[in-house]
Amino acid sequence: MSNSYYEFFCPVKVIAGKAALEHIPYELSGLAAKRPMIVTDKGVRAAGLLDPIIAACEESGLEIVSIYDDVPPDSSTTVVRDIAAVYRKEKCDSIIAIGGGSAIDTGKAVNILVSEGGDEIAKYSGAGVLKRPLKPFLVVPTTAGTGSEVTSIAVITDEKKGVKLPFTSSYLLPNAAVIDPRMTLTLPPHITAATAMDAMTHAVESFTCMAKNPLSDAYAAAAIKKVSHSLLQVMDNPKDSDARLELAQASTMAGIAFSNSMVGLVHSLGHATGAICHLPHGLCMSLYLPYVLEYNLETIRGPLGELLLHLEGPEIYSATPASRRAEASISALRKLRDALYKRCQLPRTLKETGKVTEEQLDQIAEMALDDGSIMFNPKEVTLKDARAVLQRAWA
Amino acid sequence: MLAKRIQPMASQAKRLYVELMFQVMGRALQAVSEVDGEVQKEAQVLPEGFLFEMMVMPEGAKLIVEHIGGGRFHYHGDSAPRAVNVSIQFKHLTHAFMVLSFQEKTSIAFAHDRMLVDGDVSYAVRMTRVLNRLESFILPKIIAKRAVKEYPDNLHLPEKLISAAQIYLKVATHFIQTARA
Numbered sequence: 001m002s003n004s005y006y007e008f009f010c011p012v013k014v015i016a017g018k019a020a021l022e023h024i025p026y027e028l029s030g031l032a033a034k035r036p037m038i039v040t041d042k043g044v045r046a047a048g049l050l051d052p053i054i055a056a057c058e059e060s061g062l063e064i065v066s067i068y069d070d071v072p073p074d075s076s077t078t079v080v081r082d083i084a085a086v087y088r089k090e091k092c093d094s095i096i097a098i099g100g101g102s103a104i105d106t107g108k109a110v111n112i113l114v115s116e117g118g119d120e121i122a123k124y125s126g127a128g129v130l131k132r133p134l135k136p137f138l139v140v141p142t143t144a145g146t147g148s149e150v151t152s153i154a155v156i157t158d159e160k161k162g163v164k165l166p167f168t169s170s171y172l173l174p175n176a177a178v179i180d181p182r183m184t185l186t187l188p189p190h191i192t193a194a195t196a197m198d199a200m201t202h203a204v205e206s207f208t209c210m211a212k213n214p215l216s217d218a219y220a221a222a223a224i225k226k227v228s229h230s231l232l233q234v235m236d237n238p239k240d241s242d243a244r245l246e247l248a249q250a251s252t253m254a255g256i257a258f259s260n261s262m263v264g265l266v267h268s269l270g271h272a273t274g275a276i277c278h279l280p281h282g283l284c285m286s287l288y289l290p291y292v293l294e295y296n297l298e299t300i301r302g303p304l305g306e307l308l309l310h311l312e313g314p315e316i317y318s319a320t321p322a323s324r325r326a327e328a329s330i331s332a333l334r335k336l337r338d339a340l341y342k343r344c345q346l347p348r349t350l351k352e353t354g355k356v357t358e359e360q361l362d363q364i365a366e367m368a369l370d371d372g373s374i375m376f377n378p379k380e381v382t383l384k385d386a387r388a389v390l391q392r393a394w395a
Numbered sequence: 396m397l398a399k400r401i402q403p404m405a406s407q408a409k410r411l412y413v414e415l416m417f418q419v420m421g422r423a424l425q426a427v428s429e430v431d432g433e434v435q436k437e438a439q440v441l442p443e444g445f446l447f448e449m450m451v452m453p454e455g456a457k458l459i460v461e462h463i464g465g466g467r468f469h470y471h472g473d474s475a476p477r478a479v480n481v482s483i484q485f486k487h488l489t490h491a492f493m494v495l496s497f498q499e500k501t502s503i504a505f506a507h508d509r510m511l512v513d514g515d516v517s518y519a520v521r522m523t524r525v526l527n528r529l530e531s532f533i534l535p536k537i538i539a540k541r542a543v544k545e546y547p548d549n550l551h552l553p554e555k556l557i558s559a560a561q562i563y564l565k566v567a568t569h570f571i572q573t574a575r576a
């Protein structure tokens with residue numbers, strides 16, 4: 001695999017660690033923002049996650065002018081327009097998105113409308129439409145998985161047309177991502193597991209797919225090490241805030257890695273399965289990861305073998321002959337999945353999900369072939385290949 | 396300007412080559428869509444009247460084809476009758492030349508950020524598969540292997556296209572030689 005040319009870009013300031021939330025007022029003032037609006041969902045508010053942020057701002061004399069807490073799991077153009085209207089009415093001047101992938105994507109889209117004007121977000125869909133910086137924008141992730149705080153893409157559903165609109169521009173990137181362990185402390189076990197496996201998949205695919213490069217490799221490897229080291233620790237002791245912070249950082253690092261080197265077939269299959277069977281994204285990632293690595297094995301033997309060091313540590317790495325390391329990496333991931341199954345029944349096969357029928361596999365395979373991420377899979381995938389991987393993932 | 400004075404011939408040759416290649420590919424795309432079931436199967440999913448463009452930034456050569464229904468493509472030359480649906484844009488003439496002279500695989504070029512996709516990504520993925528199929532069709536196996544990720548094993552060259560392949564090869568080798576010089 002040639003990496004004779006690459007591009008790497010991540011201008012997001014990362015603010016991470018204990019008492020990170022208390023840096024929000026200072027960061028906003030540095031951006032000349034005085035009237036921030038919070039964009040979030042009901043779950044985040046109910047979990048009390050807004051309280052420390054609001055308190056931190058008030059203590060610095062910064063008033064949160066408006067809170068929109070009704071972002072649905074699948075954000076739509078209507079929601080974006082409504083939020084933009086509130087933003088304008090309340091004369092806000094900046095956005096803080098707090099939540100998982102949907103709240104963050106919504107924040108990005110709202111930022112387009114309130115910066116560029118108008119009510120039609122669809123107009124800005126596509127690549128490279130935006131030509132100038134948007135309003136001050138901070139992101140506080142409350143799951144450790146999607147990495148959306150460092151990606152330059154947002155996906156919003158156009159309900160009327162029934163299509164998903166992609167928006168890509170480096171101007172969608174927030175000015176800062178605030179990673180505070182308090183935000184993920186109450187995440188339930190199955191969501192913790194699934195989202196961490198999403199981060200793991202971002203890192204593994206980034207490290208083994210076609211656009212891999214030395215800089216994204218460094219982020220990906222470090223992310224894999226953190227997830228391998230901390231995920232089970234968090235599962236066994238959910239209140240371990242050090243380990244929680246490790247997962248949250250891993251998620252951001254994996255996000256930086258994959259937004260620069262893209263993902264592959266695990267995501268193609270996962271996106272299709274999510275759309276057809278309505279399974280959570282992280283669950284699909286965990287489910288497909290080993291089967292896809294087995295499919296890609298001969299093309300990615302080198303890099304996959306290197307990952308054993310980060311998955312299992314130096315002792316096992318050095319005790320494993322070089323020719324067996326790629327297989328050992330896959331075994332390590334399978335072992336991790338078994339451990340997660342034991343702790344929170346995170347499904348390892350499509351059958352275990354109880355939500356997929358064998359008849360749906362053809363449809364999933366066909367849809368996966370149309371997914372953009374398939375272009376970056378190191379090995380060419382035909383319909384027959386995709387179907388075979390799905391069959392192996394069945395039971 | 397300075398670069399122009401230093402390397403006028405090389406750049407001129409690249410430009411000509413890319414223009415010619417777009418023409419060959421456009422015609423071949425139309426021809427292949429008339430005979431090959433695989434290409435038709437891929438193309439059938441595209442809406443009728445769907446316009447696909449490949450171009451070189453900023454205002455360079457263009458290739459435009461339209462899906463006219465039934466999996467058939469019509470080659471429009473370098474001007475589109477209306478706004479295109481999917482556009483693949485090479486960032487620089489050199490990048491287009493590298494891909495079209497098979498020094499960089501299409502998939503690698505995507506991975507290397509050599510080009511941008513504007514429009515529905517799922518259609519762009521589909522068109523990439525069509526182009527891969529086309530390349531393995533009209534190129535001799537040895538060159539096609541350099542152009543696509545994997546060479547399809549179910550490829551049987553129809554008589555009609557074998558001659559196209561020979562013309563293509565002549566054009567390609569000639570230009571690689573002159574442009575590299």
Ligand SMILES: [Fe+2]
Binds near residue numbers: 146198202267281
């Ligand atoms: Fe993901």
